[in-house]
Amino acid sequence: MDIGIGLPTTVPGADGRGLVEFARRAERHGFSTLAVLDRLVYDSYDSVVALAAAAAVTERITLATSILLAACRQSPALLAKQLASLDRIAGGRFVLGVAAGGRPDDYAATGADYARRGRRLDTVLDELREVWEGKGAVPGIGPQPAGGIPLWIGGHSTAALRRAGERGAGWIAPGGSVSGYADLVRRARQVWAEQSREDAPRMVALAYVSLGEDGAEVGGRYLRSYYSYLDAKADRLAASVIADAGRLREVVDGYAEAGCDELLVFPCTGDPARLDLIATAALP
Template sequence: MKIGLGLPIDDPALLLTWARRADAGPFSTLGLLDRLVFHNPEPLVTLAALAGATARIRVQTEVLIAPVHNTALLAKQTATLDRMSGGRFTLGIGVGGREDDCLAAGIDIRRRGRRLDEQMALLRRTWAGERYDESVGPIGPAPLTPGGPEVLFGGFTPAAIERVGRFGDGFLGAALPPQYLSGLFRDVEKVWEKYDCPGRPRLVAQVSVALGPRHTVDRARRNLLDYYEFSGRAAYMAEGLLTTPGQIRAAVADLAGIGADEVVLYCWAPDPDQVERLAEAVF
């Protein structure tokens, strides 16, 4: 099973250091979250820089809130990133849930699911080299990956699961214990069969971690509380932070047991020494 790293967001200047150290180690993926009304770096711009600073590790949005993005520009950006990274880009995608993000982007939060469905049809058509729509021609460049970059859907609703079969390559499940995430994984597999998709869906799990001295763990917990404040579940999310090698190894084993192809260890503190600590703990 592959192990990725989710990148901290509170000190973007350190992310090149994180990326180079992870690329030199055993990790498979660098993930980066997306929000509009927050202090996180813009993910596609940041991942492009990280792809240029690395040689083998994949880069992944985790997840991009597609409805707040312009669809034509998003098609061009993602194809460009896939091409310039040598096909190392995965588009983790979802609808988001923050009203202020939607207000800032000028979209109706009540239509974000329908908007994502419309966007995915346009993205797939554009990546295939077809006309963007009846009045607009093709938008290049062509992605390096045939048909476009790998797409993983994140979310917890039946609509999110359904999109995996309709548009995607797999599913990204975050912040759920294995016993609940297992049910979502099995639902994804059923939808995959329903749409007669080839092969099997890629199943990715995410857990929150902080490994290091007390100040690293405390900062990670504060960042978790800050990020999830809007949700009403901030305390629950902070309680789920894994802070010892034993906890992290056990979580990885449990997620492997429910069929995860990859586990992304999401790091909430900017201390880059965690790269080597996590490698030693997990590998």
């Protein structure tokens, strides 16, 4: 199983230059992927801009949105240009992970219809491909991606799994417990079979990690803030943060046994030095 790392773009107050150093260290340590979360109404960096900065200081590591709220974007043509530019800057290392999302305020901020976000996401994905293939309503929008941009779909609803089976190369589970992951793998593979797919889905999962002397406190504070809209569930997520190196190793092994192809571990602080602790515990 591959181990990727989250770029802490959603940690409030994260230093911009620190994010750049974080990207450099992630590649040096040998993580498979550098991933970003996406929020609009929050103290966070723009996903595409942050990955472009990471692309400029790395050469090997995959760069992924996990996930991008593409349905919030009002102009698929502009988004297509931005994502293709990112992929070209990265030399074809970009993976587009998308999901419908669950925060109405992110949609309200751009005037997008939250109630129709799933249908809107399907439309945006269609239009992205059309632009990249030179078939958009307005021809001539460039550049084209360096290669085919792989698509990962996030979410565990029936609609999300259907979307993944119809369009995706992989599926991303929301952050949660490893205990139910094997069943999600089974469901995803079943959807792939129902779509008569000959390939297997790339199964991706997320876990939140906060190592260090005050790891549990730092991680809990961040997750309660980031997931505050979930009310009581935010407290449960905060309590489940992985704050011990031994526990992280157990979680890594558990996801591997459950059928995960790549685990993305997201740090709860923007301090690049904490990345070293995660690498020591999580990487072979």
